[in-house]
Amino acid sequence: MSKQSKRIEALVYHAKPTPGKIKVVPTKKYASQRDLSLAYSPGVAEPCLEIEKDVNNVYKYTAKGNLVAVISNGTAVLGLGNIGPEASKPVMEGKGLLFKIFADIDVFDIEVDTEDVEAFIATVKNIAPTFGGINLEDIKAPEAFEIERRLKEELDIPVMHDDQHGTAIISAAALINALEIAGKKIEEVKIVVSGAGAAAISCTRLYQACGASLKNIVMLDSKGVIRDDRINLTAEKAEFATSRKIDTLAEAMENSDVFIGLSQPNIVTPEMLKSMTANPIVFAMANPIPEISYQLAIDTRDDIIMATGRSDHPNQVNNVLGFPFIFRGALDVRATKINEAMKMAAVKALSKLAKESVPEQVNIAYSETRLTFGKDYIIPKPFDPRLIAEVPPAVAKAAMESGVAKEPIEDWDRYRNTLLERLGSDNKLIRMLLERAKTNPKRVIFAEADQLDVLKAAQIAYDEGIAIPILLGRKEAIIALMEEIEFDAEDVLIIDPKSDDEVERKNRYAKAYWKKRKRQGVTIYSAEKKMRERNYFAAMMVNVGDADTLITGYSRNYPSVVKPMLELIGMADGVTRVAATNLMMTQRGPMFLSDTSINIDPTAKDLAKIARMTSRVTKMFGIEPITAMISYSNFGSSENPRAEKVREAVAYLHKAYPEMVVDGEVQTDFALNSKMLQDIFPFSKLAGRKVNTLIFPNLDAANITYKMLKELNKAESIGPIMMGMRKPVHILQLDASVDEIVNMTAIAVVDVQEREKREQRHVR
Ligand SMILES: NC(=O)C1=CN([C@@H]2O[C@H](COP(=O)(O)OP(=O)(O)OC[C@H]3O[C@@H](n4cnc5c(N)ncnc54)[C@H](OP(=O)(O)O)[C@@H]3O)[C@@H](O)[C@H]2O)C=CC1
Ligand SMILES: CC(=O)C(=O)O
């Protein structure tokens, strides 16, 4: 993607469909007049009076306890400098989004129009009653130090300037681990710190707390090395002034072991890196452009341990790994501060986690085959689901031990479980799927590439490296649309099945088709004619191995596309029924619903097969299937043949696949409410389990439910995912959105990858 298209993509992302990245969502019922009289006047007076009596009740009756203010005055926004409060808002909203998706913390972002320290402090103090915590952000030094010090002193809720301490915690954890890999001692290494602002000063102080020696540190600001003979140094800079008679970064870097960059882009040169000792550690953390680019650094030295603040390279040392989890721990024990003990606990938890074996889910999410502690993996990845279970408890425990926790935690196992449950609602799975596709992209035919949305999806798949698109359709229309959306990809194959240019291919495919169906009334002439039709052409292209998979169905109804696919591609060996599942991103986490698209009234045996096939897809996403066979009846409560059919399917599955966690027939509310199920049907295999797969008794029920969830709950959906075909073929819903098509493309690619894996296992 060109720089210009990236710029446009970022702007459109922020502008559409609604401007901005976060919004407020009610957490209480508001449907009836009764609800409203509770939510507002007169009911609301009751909690007001309770809080008036005892101010701690504000945590009981309002959202304060889970609400953090992300506050900035826009004076040091990323590495963009003093761009003002309004211009900082996208970053603050971004932090809000990260707080929510990583730690389920709600955020109001607040941009304050003042550079005056006293006015800023007064503003924050005046609004503090609203919040459970205050995250100060992108405020320049030295003002940031005074602002944070005073607010910490004067408020009784946790206050943290993230650029200082978030960055310090993460980079200290990474530094400890990098030193271990380099075989060096923190007490002995020579450290160069470029930058003497909020982030740099705090990081360096924390490294000292971890053992680094002041005499081994050289710090630089915009004027060069901070020497003890420089006049007018701020107190914070003076703390790190060196007696060495050097002035430049190049001089400072000579024979140093560690470079810490929290300053400006592109100020470190290859020569400087070459002058460092063996196994140099370089954390170029300026955002978005580091002090030296990752590629240049690793091209310059083989032995470097390199990190940046960015997510597109190994070793992302960025405070995103810290603030959500640190605040989570602090809020959960109602800490009055985030103190040194809590920071150190977070450092230790992060550094320890990087050394533990990485769950497969994380490898998949980051396109890695096997992440292991080493030069390219010195710190956990932000999407590691273990972070929420490890860091907040460590922080909370330290808060309790250091006497700043107002609400100590008693049951740690229960606390860990609630933390894990908080992760249910984000779309990590989709990200994981896309990342997994990228590890080994496949040739995907977009059979309706002359449709704008399909082409846009193909462009994203191409740009992101998810797939190698093959564009089918009217060539001129495709080329015109490609120009319109700036899809420049000379290496992408465009094929028009109707055009005479494709005679060779068409003849080849027609012959293959005719060979297969010559005893079913197909003549070579009719086969050739059929190949002018894009779905036939695409299917044959996959059949003969000229493409790996195909995506179609955007502009035609589902059955009319399924039919030719079944005729041309057919079912996999041993399969007697194809079916489709939909993955829905619901508020309680991902749910697989089957069969949403194909079998109108499946038999008991069909249902069992659908459950088996769905289990395989569930596993493809790294999720262990826990399957409920849905009915209007619960475990024999109805004698009707419709309930009996589901019972029979369950009996068959229990007998044939005793290892499967599946049960029923069961009503949806029991299936989805593990406590209810446990209380009333404790004998069930599902009792106390979190069901993630629902098999419906017929197409009406499944299709209605999935569409209802999609429309009413705005649950994102992936699918329908075709199951049971001989070759991977995926059919879109009529009018699927661009995102849905991209997701489907990733599914198609992962489907091919999975089949290849199975084949390899088979050969071995
Ligand atoms: N990866 C991460 O998680 C994080 C990265 N950062 C990055 O760190 C950088 C600084 O942020 P922050 O501390 O909040 O901002 P500040 O404005 O507080 O500090 C910036 C510092 O950089 C110094 N500086 C400017 N130019 C140079 C130069 N050529 N050589 C050396 N130092 C220079 C400034 O010097 P002077 O004092 O003379 O003005 C100042 O000390 C930004 O790029 C930001 O994106 C920040 C927080 C987290
Ligand atoms: C990551 C961050 O907070 C910064 O670059 O400012």
Ligand SMILES: [Mg+2]
């Ligand atoms: Mg910042």
